[in-house]
Amino acid sequence: MNVRQAFVARSLHLCHVFLIGLSAWLLLSLNFPSGAQANSREEIQSTYLAELIVQARAAGLADQRQWHLLLHYRPSLTGGHISQADEPEFFLAINGKIDPEAELEATLSSFFSSQTFGSLPQAAPCAFIARYHWLQSQLSFDKDRLPAFHCEHFSHWYRELNPRGVTLIFPSSYLNNPSSMFAHTLLRIDQVGQTEETQLLAYSINFAAQPTTDIGITYAVYGLTGGFKGRFSTKPYYLKVKEYGDIENRDMWEYQLGLNQEQIRFMLMHVWELQLTYFDYFFFKENCAYQILSLLGVAVPEWHLTDHFILWTIPAETVRLLTQRPGFVQDIQFHPARTTTIRRKLEGLSVKEKNVLTEIIDDSQAEKTSTNTTLSPKRQGLVLDLAIDYFQYHNMTSEGTDVTEERQLHRLLGARSELDVVSPNVPVPPFSTQPELGHRPARAGIGGGWRNDESFEEVTLRAGYHDLLDPEPGYPPYSQIVLGSMAVRHYNKRKRTRLESLTLANIVSLTPVDMLIKAPSWKLRAELNTVKFNECRYCQNINLNGGLGLAFESQWMYRVVWFALPEFDANFSKAYDGRYRIGGGINAGMIMSLTEKWKMLASGSYLRYPVGDSSDAVLFFVGQRYAMTNNLALRVEFQRHPKDNEGLVKIQAYF
Secondary structure, X not given: OOHHHHHHHHHHHHHHXXXXXXXXXXXHHHHOHHHHHHHHXXXXXXXXXXXXXXXXXXXXXXXXXXXXXXXOEEEOOOOOEEEOEOOHHHOOOOOOOOOHHHHHHHHHHHOOOOOEEOOOOEEHHHHOHHHHHHHHHHHOOOHHHOOOOOOHHHHHHHHHHOEEEEEEEEEOOOOOOHHHOXXXXXEEEEEOOOOOOOHHHOEEEEEEEEOOOXXXXXXXXXXXXXXXXXXXEEEXXXXXXXXXHHHOOOOEEEEEEXXXXXXXXXXXXXXXXXXXXXXXXXXXXXXXXXXXXXXXXXXXXXXXXXXXXXXXXXXXXXXXHHHOOOOOEEEEEEEOOHHHHHHHHXXXXXXXXXXXXXXXXXXXXXXXXXXXXXXXXXXXXXXXXXXXXXXXXXXXXOXXXXXXXXXXXXXXXXXXHHOOOOOOOOOXXXXXXXXXXXXXXXXXXXXXXXXXXXXXXXXXXXXXXXXXXXXXXXXXXXXXXXXXXXEEEEEOOOOEEEEEEEEEEEEEEOOEEOOOOOOOEEEEEEEEEEEEEOXXXXXXXXXXXXXXXXXXXXXXXXXXXEEEEEEEEEEEOOOOHHHEEEEEEEXXXXXXXXXXXXXXXXXXXXXXXXXXXXXXXXXXXXXXEEEEEOOEEEEEEEEEEOOEEEEEEEEEEEO
């Protein structure tokens, strides 16, 4: 065999071996397909994941604003980033809370994993559906190279929402609940085909703290320092109307927002994935209004909504911010609280009709007496409607069930159904205008005056929010919440500049009682001020004061609210023997609205101090405010303490 023949024979042998090997590989593939194919798929997916990570790094996706919004990243004090979300399971990377890039790459990796997330459970593209869709829009995923998934739970939830639009809801402030003293915001998801009659069946998206205690001081500390967990929830809207409008008696303003369908769907995707986390709740900053803005920010990232609120987030200011966006708020509606409806209906009754109403309320059989039939059928219907409103309000706000009232309400409903007339349409305008029309919450002032035998100049600064003499539009009437207020004075005779007062909190809630609504009025104050007492001319004094009483409203010539509040008062200062005096007395006065711009407040107190420095005091205060604009006012005040008189004129600007 020559060389050529040997080469041909060798080549044929190698070809034979190759064919045998190929046949064996095909045979193994046919007999054991799953393992081989799985290895192949894993290799393909691993390669594709590496490609996606390279693309994401090249595009700088981890630095893009939308990624930061989806993970709620904010700049940290050390120069990096930190997420405001606080549930570890919300992050797929070990250091995902502080590393946007690591979290993005871990998120991409999870899309190739069989691991499930949440309590349902779900594949990663479903549990983190907003992340998935945003990354898909940026990287144009080849779905043939990704594991298949089906998001049945999300699809069912989205069909239940049936979204057509979004409405921002603003329940007014509720001073009896510390977490709602500055009001609240939530979203209503308006449904396809929704009408005014069926909007109660829509769903709401709410963010709220989950308190672990109701003990006053502990509750306050936890609320201020992030001690409670805050979570998003999706509930039927009628439950929120019942909670805010019927039980807490808070007027509600509704702002229809101009979001398109794509923005709405993406925002709701983010709501879905936020069910996996919680946020530490901070009463002043990361509260309900802040988190609702963060949701809207996902829909419109270019607006930088939450960036407008650095130190604190006041719900009314978030509403103002949204209404300042041209065309974004498309419609505004007012939903009165049950008490507002009752008060407005009561205003329209004649004396005779009020007497009939009193008989109905006092006597369970009065709806069948001849007194009621002396009214026209329409006026009978109106009086019965108001009586029904009253008993429903009373049942909502009372603890436990009153069987007698339940029977009386049932009889009234029966009597009303027998009266075949439609009641006159009674307008229910709000007692306060919509919140964005009010003055700004912070305030600075400059003025001058005299105290005893010397003049002074004064500069004041207030962090928030509203006092009894501030311009009324946009704020609940006869309410006051003053936090973080201070005054600095320069006394000319003594040539001395000093801190005159520092107010931690000064809260007043005056609720005028009438024949149906009999809610108490109250006040609470904690501040540092100066006193003239004994040998001490202007000594610093810590004052704690609280009161509980009643208020009444009259409208003879002007709208006037009269109030009387028995009060407790404690003072701690070196001016007193033993450095303190504790006692109580009564505070009474009136608030008069002379015109829309001109308002006056006058009050007086008698206090007796049996504990500590035994003494008594008679105090008077008179103040007037004239609003030159909504955010600029002139104020004149006079107050008298024992052997200590003071007058002051100042200009105040709101910002």
